[in-house]
Structure formats: structure tokens, C-alpha cells
Amino acid sequence: PSTIINYAVKDAGVVRLKVYDILGSEVAELVNSTKEAGYHSIEFNAGNLPSGFYIYTLQVNGFSASQKMLLLK
Helix, strand or coil: CEEEEEEEECCCEEEEEEEEECCCCEEEEEEEEEECCEEEEEEEECCCCCCEEEEEEEEECCEEEEEEEEECC
């Protein structure tokens, strides 16, 4: 139960990519570092998490975006 999360950064900056459960509790911090502008990807291994809906949030340079994903085992 793993997936690749792809994201793009317009300008270099500190990128934070976190995963939350449906109740809003943080379950993983995938990225917390400075990234250059461009396309990036990170593998999310959810082997220790139960099936269900999760939300991942990307924050960089004052921009924030969230998407939901469904984990099925």
C-alpha cells in the first residue's frame, strides 16, 4: 500500500508535505525541506495505516493546497 505523490514548486522555498487522517490528526510528514523550483515526487508508504480517507497538504512560500486520497488494502 504505497503511492507516489507528485507536486510542482513554482519558486524555490521550504516545502512541507503532510498527511492527515479524516479527523485532522497528522499521520505522516513526507517533506520538510528546501526544494528548488520544478517537479518533484515522494513515495508515501501507508503500510502501517488502516484503510480510509486521508488528506495531504502541500505548503510552500505562503501557498497551501490540500487533496484527499483513499487508501484501500
